[in-house]
Amino acid sequence: MLSVSKTVQEMSKDGDEPPQHYIVRDNTLFGPIDTSPPLAPIPVIDISLFLTSPSSLHSSLQEETELEKLRSALSSWGCFQAIGHGMSIEFLNKVRGVTEEFFAMPMEEKRKYSRAAGEIEGYGSDSVVSENQVLDWSDRLSLRIYPEDQRKLRLWPKQPQSFRETIDEYAMNIRSIMGIIFKAMAKSLKLEENSFSKQFGEEAIMQGRLILYPPCSKPNQVFGLKAHSDRSGVTILLQDKQVKGLQVFKDDKWLTVPIIPHALFLNLGDQMQIMSNGIFKSPMHRVVTNSEREKISVALFNEPEPEKEIGPVDDLVDDKRPRLYKNVKNYARFNYECFQKGLVALDTVKF
Ligand SMILES: O=C(O)CCC(=O)C(=O)O
Numbered sequence: 310m311l312s313v314s315k316t317v318q319e320m321s322k323d324g325d326e327p328p329q330h331y332i333v334r335d336n337t338l339f340g341p342i343d344t345s346p347p348l349a350p351i352p353v354i355d356i357s358l359f360l361t362s363p364s365s366l367h368s369s370l371q372e373e374t375e376l377e378k379l380r381s382a383l384s385s386w387g388c389f390q391a392i393g394h395g396m397s398i399e400f401l402n403k404v405r406g407v408t409e410e411f412f413a414m415p416m417e418e419k420r421k422y423s424r425a426a427g428e429i430e431g432y433g434s435d436s437v438v439s440e441n442q443v444l445d446w447s448d449r450l451s452l453r454i455y456p457e458d459q460r461k462l463r464l465w466p467k468q469p470q471s472f473r474e475t476i477d478e479y480a481m482n483i484r485s486i487m488g489i490i491f492k493a494m495a496k497s498l499k500l501e502e503n504s505f506s507k508q509f510g511e512e513a514i515m516q517g518r519l520i521l522y523p524p525c526s527k528p529n530q531v532f533g534l535k536a537h538s539d540r541s542g543v544t545i546l547l548q549d550k551q552v553k554g555l556q557v558f559k560d561d562k563w564l565t566v567p568i569i570p571h572a573l574f575l576n577l578g579d580q581m582q583i584m585s586n587g588i589f590k591s592p593m594h595r596v597v598t599n600s601e602r603e604k605i606s607v608a609l610f611n612e613p614e615p616e617k618e619i620g621p622v623d624d625l626v627d628d629k630r631p632r633l634y635k636n637v638k639n640y641a642r643f644n645y646e647c648f649q650k651g652l653v654a655l656d657t658v659k660f
């Protein structure tokens with residue numbers, strides 16, 4: 310077998326040097342890999358303040374303050390750390406736990422869930438789609454979670470035993486948290502509450518990606534995940550409880566995302582930048598490796614129904630702020646087609 314078919318986890322365990330196609334060749338685009346830049350002062354937002362009771366006619370002052378913090382966070386950073394989400398630290402650790410346990414299982418067990426050629430879902434390392442691609446030093450398990458009838462349960466691990474129910478419960482919680490956040494985002498821009506949620510539609514997609522970043526002997530030359538902006542609407546990331554590595558790009562600098570074990574890291578994707586007519590940002594981010602410790606994360610991508618046309622909310626377009634983006638359908642496919650042509654999807658949908 311070629312070494313290419315080894316997972317990153319196997320190469321790491323066997324003490325292999327990262328093969329040539331994992332080494333970053335052109336590191337001029339975002340500078341050389343700085344594995345530990347300063348911590349990013351990313352706003353921490355208490356989303357429990359957005360849970361006003363239906364009977365209260367006016368928002369409390371506290372809610373107003375938090376909404377303003379949200380608007381400011383999403384227009385400058387495009388991300389924030391969410392606390393007050395109602396899930397206990399024990400439960401978040403359980404989600405991290407089943408992820409760690411899955412990756413710790415013997416390879417023959419994990420291979421039962423392998424991603425088939427040309428598919429997106431399943432277990433495997435970074436997939437090769439073009440010749441000059443620089444590969445990411447990480448293994449993933451990708452699963453469609455919603456709409457529920459689109460789950461491919463044969464790819465949902467049976468081991469560890471509590472995997473399915475834990476991920477299911479976590480996703481259910483995140484889905485209702487998303488509802489609260491969509492409303493808050495709209496309110497923070499003085500829009501009707503459902504301005505964003507209605508663009509996601511009844512059949513909105515939630516795609517899960519459980520990621521393992523094994524230790525890497527060349528952290529200055531290899532990325533865990535190359536710089537990108539998410540194609541999603543909104544991404545919710547549960548970071549490793551101890552090991553840092555995620556970085557965001559702000560004001561021409563890469564900064565380290567701090568770890569707050571009981572918080573969810575939320576970042577917007579391109580589709581939310583489009584819907585907000587560019588007011589909210591879809592931030593560039595990347596993950597660096599380290600030579601000592603393994604790291605996991607759990608990303609849930611919330612995307613609009615593929616067949617629904619999305620575009621800037623009408624009330625965010627006026628003389629002072631002209632329409633920045635065209636309407637677009639099936640951004641996932643569009644994004645992929647752009648990527649293959651070497652184009653940036655967001656630039657291509659500029660009005
Ligand atoms: O694992 C992380 O920290 C980030 C994951 C991510 O950015 C992604 O999967 O799009």
Ligand SMILES: [Fe+2]
Nearest residue numbers: 537538539594
């Ligand atoms: Fe991402």
